[in-house]
Amino acid sequence: MADTADILKRNQLSITASSKQILDLFLNRPGALAHSDIEKNTDGSFDRVTVYRTLQTFVEKGIIHNIPTTDNSILYALCKDNCEAGHHHDNHVHFICDVCDKTICLDHVSIPEVKLPKGFTQKQTDVVVSGICDECK
């Protein structure tokens, strides 16, 4: 609980009911969350707009990052190790389970190197693997 406020302070964010609850949600969940997950799992007292704006702020501050998906949704994830250190690396693989539909950060699977053709400059690489997770197998 103290963690939550600490992270917010460290990022120069106001400590409000919504920012605390939403950040808590990320801290206590292993996987990634979509906007709708957040609406479902907070007490419902927040306006949609507040959730949108909070997520946007968190992304800007680097507390969470978004994960590419092939359906038209945005998934947001926080990766505990990096986040508690105050800065975010996000150099790991994301896994989406076809059965339970959860997205999991595989913090210890690092992204492989990709060699680009001439003329291309690489800034970020996202790897999303889908299949069956260890809980659904």
Next chain:
Amino acid sequence: MADTADILKRNQLSITASSKQILDLFLNRPGALAHSDIEKNTDGSFDRVTVYRTLQTFVEKGIIHNIPTTDNSILYALCKDNCEAGHHHDNHVHFICDVCDKTICLDHVSIPEVKLPKGFTQKQTDVVVSGICDECK
């Protein structure tokens, strides 16, 4: 032009104004297209619904595939080599340019192998690299 009809026939699809125009668009563009791009670049005579349904059919038939994105959009892309062979592999890397915002299929950059933790089964791997493309450098 004959190509377009051929591909449609090969996939047992009706040859209509919309399916032809939309497929043509993919054949003549190097990058990926969002639904909105397609509406903009066809003559505007198609209903939104038709575009949705055409894209859906193309995906089902394997003519195009969708690309993961971090904004909440779906990008579709056709990869010439595979498509003309009638079946689709889609085992290549996608590149998103931060400058021109185009998404490009790097047909000749194959996806690297990813080793998952115990218990996870891998079905598909998507790799999305962002940075600066060869035209914007």
Next chain:
DNA sequence: ATAATATTTGCAATAATGTTGCAAATATTA
């Protein structure tokens, strides 16, 4: 602790995006 200032929130309105049923139009098959 309190007042002044800055930020965040919720509401309302609006826009954009995606889905479904059904009759008319078009394409395919015989």
Next chain:
DNA sequence: TAATATTTGCAACATTATTGCAAATATTAT
């Protein structure tokens, strides 16, 4: 060319996202 099958467009609806603004809340300085 007629019969059959498929596709299209319209309308209605659902969901998702964005913006301005006043009220509420949080932060800062005293």
